[in-house]
Amino acid sequence: MPKGCNRVALDKEHLQYPHRSYGMDHDYYDWSMLSTRKPVNWPKGKKLALWVNVCMQFFPLNQRSEPFPVPGGMSMPYPDLRHFTLRDYGNRVGIFRCLKALDRFNIKATFAFNGYLAKRNHYLLNTIIERGDEIICHGWHMDALHHSGQNLEEERELINRSIETLRQLSGQEITGWLSPARNESRNTPALLVENGIRYFSDWVNDDMPYRFNTAKGPLWAMPLSNELEDRFILLNNLHSECSYVEQVCDACNFLLQESKQQGGRILALNIHPWVLGQPHRIGKLEQVLSYLSDQSNIWNASSGEILDSFIAQQ
Amino acid sequence: MQEDPKLYDYWPYQNRPKITWPRGARVAFWVAPNIEYYELDPPTNPHRKAWPGPCPFLPGYSIRDYGNRVGHMRQMQLLDKYGVRGSISLSTALCDHHPEIIAQCKERNWEFFSHGIYNTRYTYGMSEQQERDMIKDSIETIYRHTGQKCAGYLAPALSHSELTLDLFAEVSTELFGDEIALYTCDLFHDDQPTPVHLRSGRRFISVPYSLEMNDTIAYAVHKVEPRRYGQMLKDNFDRLYQESEESGTVMCIPTHNYQVSCPHRLKAFEEALEYILGHSEIWVTTGREIATYFMANYYDSTMADIDAKRVQ
Structure with a gap:
């Protein structure tokens, strides 16, 4: 039998390219190369x-995994005490x-809080x-994911509850956002604007802030590398702790x-604590902070302060 | 389905006729940046999903966009610094989406070869005519935007059919005659160029494009540490350089701007480039140049040697 026989065909949409034109294949933001910017x-x-x-x-023990198990969440049959307590360890110990390490090297941090964690642990908050220090909203908790299967009202309530809880309990304005697992529905950015959020950090497509468009008005995207985060390097890639230090220092240089x-x-x-x-x-972490605090050309600030300085120059 | 793709003959890696690259060089060294466009919401191919989660799948989509927005310029500047011309494995829709990138590559006389239309459109499930149309579109797009008649092919997202290489060569012949399509990067069976069998009987070869040295395979699949990737590149080169005393070898580094150009990975890549390019007797070249030189000088002797070693 000659090769290639018995082939069927795909629907014709597979050879149609409705977004094949200048710029991005969506309207979330404009195409722009970092090297060409001011x-x-x-x-x-x-x-x-x-x-x-x-x-x-906060990673709930009774994880629903809707629509997927959050990375770092429960992965054993209920009750997964092993992962619940290992995550809780971060909040206790x-x-x-x-904090001690940050203070020792006089490094200011920004804290991304799950709204529900702030509510259940006032001491920590x-x-x-x-x-x-600046607090940004990190959704409700790690099993309350934002996703396309959610209806608009359900997500609107979730976002509002997360942000308002944090505002009331912290007394801070709360203008920054990081989604649990960085997951979003198509509506998330607009709902954030609706709730007074000024910047978010879910998209990892840039090393500098850029304008994000939503139906409710503009939002800033603040770069927060996923590839360079502790969890990704140590627990996803299983790199050594020494390599983590090396990678951060290489990135800095x-x-x-x-x-x-x-x-x-x-x-x-x-x-992640x-x-x-x-x-x-x-x-x-101390080695990293020590290295960074020795650099004379570094300006250490909160995410909101960095964005303010950036916007003032646009 | 067949048990062997029957695209090439068994050809033992010993006592092969000696290859010498131009100016007496021992290793032909090429870097193949994949410049790709992944769609946010492509039609779902019944055989392979583009993204593991529902749309918008931010982690996957946005890091690939990082490659074009941020990473491309970094790798290009590094290759400029070391005098390496890239051989681009191109998602050809990128000519429409990001013509600035195409213009920069063109300015530097980099080579473009086809990597399909989008890296989120797979060959799986296509009819022969559909695959032919897709390949033709990609070749014509490269020609229209760059003036280059594309000589090489790497199937989009390494998604193949049994006829992929036949169709690439046939479409090229229809468009440009028999001399243009020269090589494929889809096969990983050798460290030297080797003839590929096509149903047309036309001359065509495989140029080594190492999957092991591919940064995405190293970083995202094997999850290696950046410095270890740098060491792997050096070790790979050292052995190919050593063996090339007997007969010329090919080393390829396939890269992706969303992997190798991240700030925490560039140092390791630069150190490896510096090390490799610090050797004399290497030919820093492109896929097309390797294929052209091999075709002109070694294709016939290779075929003769393969025939002589065939055990009846």
């Missing part, structure tokens, strides 16, 4: 803005090691409020170098 200068002539984002997360020709850059480190707060890892 250079940015950070305060005090610094080249690299450092945003350390600490994720404050790990966070205090992380108050600890962060008393530091005066590269971005500093690039900023000399192309203007200010942002080094955004997303970290349940990952780096372990006794065998906290020293590596």
Whole structure:
């Protein structure tokens, strides 16, 4: 039988390309190459803005996994005490090691809080409020995912509840957002604008802030690398703790170098107390913070401050 | 279905006729940046899903967009620094979406070869005519936007049919005559170019395009640490350079701007490039140039050697 016999065919839509034209294949944002944009200068002539984002997360034991099990969530039959307690470890033990490390090297962080965690753990929330650091909303909890199977009203209520809970309990304005698992429905960005959110960090397609369009008005996308986050490197890629340090330092050096020709850059480190707060890892966070605090060209600020400085120059 | 693709003959890696690359070079070295466009919401192919989750699948889509917005320029500047001309494996719809990238590559006289229309459109399930139409569209798009008659093919997202290579060569022959289509990057069976059997009997070869050295395979599939990837590249080169005393070899680094151009990975890549290009007797070239040189100088002797070694 000659090869290629018995072939059927795909529907004709598979050879039709309705979005094959200039720019993106959607309307969320405009196509723009980073290298062609106006250079940015950070305060005090610094080249690299450092945003350390600490994720404050609650993983429910009775995980529904709708529409998928959140990375880092429960993965064993109920009751998965192993993963519940390992994550809870971050909120009891790990966070205090992380805070100590940040203070030791005088590094300011931003804290992405699940609204429900703020509600169930006032001590933890108050600890962060008393530091005066910026808090952004990290959804309701890690099993309350935003996704396309959700109806609009359900998601609207979820987003409103998450943000308003955090606003009331923290007394902060809350203008930043990070979705659990960075997952979104098609409606999420517009619903964020509706709830007074100014910037979000789910999309990992840039190293600098850019304008995101929604039906309810514009939003800023703030870069927060997924590839460079502790959980991704250590638990998804299973790289060594030493390699984590090396990768962050390599990224820092590269971005500093690039900023000399192309203007200010942002080094955004997303970290999790349940990952780096372990006794065998906290020293590596300290190494990273020590390295970064030794750089004379770094401006360490909260995500909101970095965005403000960026917007003022547009 | 057949147990063997029957695209090439068994040809043992010993006592082969000696290959010497231009100017006495021992290793032909080429870098193949994949410049790809992944669609946010493509039609769902019945045999393979484009994204593991519902639309919009942000993690996958947005990091690939990062490659074009941010990563491309970084890799291009690095290759400029080391005098390497890229051989681009191109999702040809990118000519429409991001002509700025095409213009930059064209300016540098980089080679473009076809990698389908979008990397979210798979060959699986297509009729022969559909695959032929898709390939023809991709070749014509490259010609229209760059003036280049594309010589090579890498199936989109490595999705093949039994006839993929036949169709690429046949479409090229229809458009440009018998001399243009030269090579495929779809086969990983050798470290030297090898003849490929086509149903037309036309001359065609496979040029080594290492899947093992492919940054996406290394980083996303095998999840290697960046410095280890750099070491793998150096080790791969060292052995091919050593063996090339006997007969010229080919080393390819296939890259993706959303992997190798991340800030925490560029150092390892640059160190490897610096190391490799610090050697004399290497030919820094493109896929088309390797294929052209091999066709002109070694195709016949290779075929003769394969025939001589065939065990009856």
